[in-house]
Amino acid sequence: MADTRLIQGRYRLLERIGRGGMGEVWRAVDESLGRSVAVKCLKPLGPQHNRSDENFVKVLRERFRREARVAASLQHRGVTVVHDFGESDGVLFLVMELLEGRNLSQLLEENKQAPLPVPDVVDIAEQVADALAYTHRQGIVHRDLKPANIMRLTDGAVKICDFGIARLGADIGFTSRLTGTGIAMGTPHYMSPEQISGAEVDHRSDLYSLGCVLYEIATGVPPFDLDDAWAVLVGHRDTPPVPLREHRSELPDFLERLVLDLLAKTPEGRPDDAAELCHRIAAERSGTTGGHPAGVPVPVLPYVPPQHPPRVPAQATPPGHSQPGHPHPDHSHPGHTPSVHPPAPSPESRLPDWTRGMTTGHKAAGSSLAALHATPYDPTAGLTGEWTSPVMPPPVQLPGAAPAERPTPSPELLSVLASRHNAGLSLGRLGRWDEAGEVHRAVAEERERALGADHPDTLTSRYEVGFTLSRTGNAADALREFAHVADGRERTLGPDHPDTLAARQETAYVLGRLGRHAEAHQVYASVLAARERTMGPDHPDTLRCRHNLAFNLGRLGRLEESYRTAQDVADARARLLGATHPDTLVTKYEVAYTLGRLGRWSDALHTYREVATARGAVFGADHPDTLAARYEVGICLGRLGRSAEALDLYRELVAARTRVHGPAHPETLRARHGLGVNLGRLARWEEALQESRDVCALRERVLGADHPDTLVSRREVAVGLGWLGRWADALGAYRQVAEARDRVLGPAHPDALASRNDEAHCLEQLGRHAEAVELYRHVAALRRQVAATG
Structure with missing residues (x-):
């Protein structure tokens, strides 16, 4: 392949920039799109395998394709983007984004193994934890997290490399670096005790490896810095690590506690997940970092919320005592939904983190912007109304004078704006959307003064303003913001640029929320055509847009088209991502919903059960998405006249929802409402009436007297009274x-x-x-x- 310097007539290899046990990495250019990329060429066989073993080669290639599809599906600012993969002249290859920066191992080597500054360590910890939180939600465990697999880019962003591909190491037959045959998965200095013992590993193994990485960049040495490989492994398994501050006394106490918690010998002793880690760092860092290191300010991508669809308040049931038609909220925000149903899958409007998507949806909406976290940030910065940075005044324009040239903004101002932008993202992560909107509006105004209205950073802030407006129910205002961003990005980036298409897709989403489904359909169709033309029909963003289009077709009453489109997307996602990938299951949920609207309740029941079973296996029996799918199974059973089965299922759901959310949570009350409906369908009206009264009283207290769900319960009380x-x-x-x-x-x-x-x-x-x-x-x-x- 190197002889031709061209792969598949598209990727021109220019310069080898790395070599390791699993192959080589080349700087290359994608001649079809005219962009610089990195191409990783993987050796398919180790010396212990006979090249005539066709069965092994077949299995290896299939595993490679599956893992590469997983890697390509990950859309997060902290994970290296995989553009393409394939095989050329017997060599498997990956096409990835070209990263400019150094991995943490290189940073330590360049620093002569001296530890990194404390603010850098904290910032790296938070960014890696955020990326792990996303990938773990997708059911992906890295298994080989180490300094060499974590890149610190020149703009300050941190990215994890080799996600989804690290698992190939064992199958391909490479051994660890301590045997002298190259780097592979499970490098001993960063292996968890359960990896060493050969036990089953889950996401908490990655947390242990992250603890090893943070220990090393904070102290300059790994937690078990021994020459003998076996001694290293025994140390991980049996020996408590030396506290970090015995190596470096100035480290903050919270950082030492956090790293030692990650290095617990058993998974149960570590933090539950990486999201918990993010919250701990965000809560501590403002009082521990004492300031931010100077850095070059750069644009920051919008935060992408978690992939699970938010729970949507419900609306009223149709007249008559029968289970209403299948609900479907309009996008991922409150909409008209019969209360007896749980929320249906949201269209994936926000480009993922997969959720759902990511989605949000989310699949960063400004995926081609230069940077993500330019500088470490204080989550509380800028929330008191005090502005401590130098503010760039607008250029003075004298009457009759030529337009004044915009002064170059100071690095200090841009750094503060990037930090405040990140503070707004942190508020969004916490669900504090009103406060997040205020921060983003302030940053957008300052960026417009300093950089101009059409600068990518300004438009990114305006995009976030639009998203916070959408999340707080201000759809009309959100529509104006997204339309402004789409127009600005089209002028500066072009109509088919991914960022332009992301803003246009958000415009369609908000149009749907406003009930303007015909207009939303036109925008979705236009965006889909552009995505298919520029990215291909199977690109994750293309499939996400087609998913949204399927939903919108349903809102237009074009149910057969909606069903066919959703089924096509589900088939494509199953082929590319796997049958149990969260995105595949979201679309299968959509297929089941449309089957219900078409009156095909037996088919809908079968599909919902498939989704519920898969989500239970992937997320767990008590995960909200699993419970939502089981709820829909109950709806189908009721529709098919199998109310006794539905009643048993709802009793189980009420117990699970109470255990997970509490007795007064809207989802618990929705399950109780379904229980009451099915009591009525079995003519057990005294019990049904009592259940409806109890649920109505709780909903009135929790949601308010005029809330749609409360009114649905009050109507159910009336139905029971009538039957009695x-x-x-x-x-x-x-x-x-x-x-x-x-x-x-x-x-x-x-x-x-x-x-x-x-x-x-x-x-x-x-x-x-x-x-x-x-x-x-x-x-x-x-x-x-x-x-x-x-």
């Missing part, structure tokens, strides 16, 4: 619901009209026929008026 023949009491409950919906939604809203029909039906049962007829006529007139106005 207590029509006068039922009439009062129905009227409460109708008046609240008139007040909140407007008298012509479909749910308000349905409530008035309920009221008229109750009047009929009471023999008040004239009043009932008048109310029916009033509802019919309002419906004609709505139809006439479109």
Whole structure:
């Protein structure tokens, strides 16, 4: 392959920039897209394998493709991007983003093994923990985390390399570096005790390896700095590490505690997950780092929220005592959803972290911007209203003078703005969206003054403003922000640039939230065409857009098209990512939902059960996504008349939700609501009425009297009263619901009209026929008026 210098007629190899036990890394250019890339050529066989062993080669190639697809699916600012993979002349290769910087091993060597500055150690710890939190949510364990696999870029960003590929080492047959045959997975200085003993490993093994890395960059030596390989392994397994401050007294106490916690001998003794690690660092660093090292300020990518769809408040059920049609929130924010259902899968509007997606969705929305964490940041910086940095005033424009040239902003100002931007991202991670929005608005204004309205950093801040507006229910304002960002990026980056397409996709998402589904469809279709043209049909961003398009088709009532599109995406994701990848399961959930809307409840039940089983295996039985899929199984059982089975399932769900969330959580109450509905379907009306009253009282206390879920429960109380023949009491409950919906939604809203029909039906049962007829006529007139106005 090196002789031709061209791989697959596309990747031109220019210069070998690295060589290791698993092959070589080349600086190259992608001649199709005109961008610089790194190409890693992997040796498929070790010397102990016979090249005639075709079965082994076949297995190896399949494993490589599977692992490469996993690596290519990871879309996070802290993970090296994999663009492509394949085989050329018998050599397997990966095409990755070209990183400019040094790995941590090189940094230590250049520093003559002296430890790194404390602020750098803390910043690296936080960025690596954030990347691990994302990848572990995808069910991916690195297994070979070490300084050589962690890059510190010239702009301060930190990236983990070889995700998804480290596992190939054992299959390919390389041994550890201490045997003299090259570097492979499980380098002894950074191996967890469970790896050493050959036990099953999970994400906590990566946390142990991270503890070893942090120990070394904080002290200059690994935790077990011994010459003999066996002594190193025994040290990991049996010997407590020397406290860090015995090597370096100025290290902060919290950093020593954190690293020693990571180095616990058993997985149970370590932090539960990397997300917990991020929270600990964010909570401590402002009081421990004492300032930020100077650095070159650079643009910072938007934070991508976790891949699991947020829980969506529900709306009212259709009239009549039957389980309502399958819900589906409009995007990942509050929408119209019948309360008896859990939220359906959200469209993956925010480009992942996979979630969900990532999604958000999320798959960084500005994936081609230069940097991610330019400088270490204080999560509380800039939240008191005090501005301590030098502020760049706007250029003075004298009457009749030529336009003033914008002064070059000071590095100090840009560094503070990058730090404040990161503080806004941290607030978003904590769900404090109002505060995050204030921070991003302030940063956007200062960046516009210092850099200009169309500068990528300014547009990135405006993008984050739009996202916080969307998360706080201000869809119309979010739409204006995203439209502004899309226009600016199109001017500066071009219409097909990934960042431009990301902003346009957010525009479609918000249009859907506003109920403007026809317009959203046009934008989604346009973005999809551009993504297919520039990225290919199987690129993760292309598939995400097609997933969203499928959802929007459903909102337009084009159910068959929605089903076919979602099924195509599910098949593609299963092929590329695997049948149990979270993204594959999100789309299969969408397929099941559309099957339900098409009335194909048996097919929907089968698909939901597949999703629930896979999520249970991947995430655990009590994970919210697993429980959501099981809830939908209950909906299908009820629709198929199998209410006794549904009742048993809902009892289990109520117990699980109570255990996970608590007795008054909206998801627990939603499960209890489903239990009450199925009690009614089994004609156990006294029990159903009591359950509905209890749930209604809790929802009123937790959510408010006029919340859609509360009104659904109040209506369920009325239904139970009616079935028990207590029509006068039922009439009062129905009227409460109708008046609240008139007040909140407007008298012509479909749910308000349905409530008035309920009221008229109750009047009929009471023999008040004239009043009932008048109310029916009033509802019919309002419906004609709505139809006439479109």
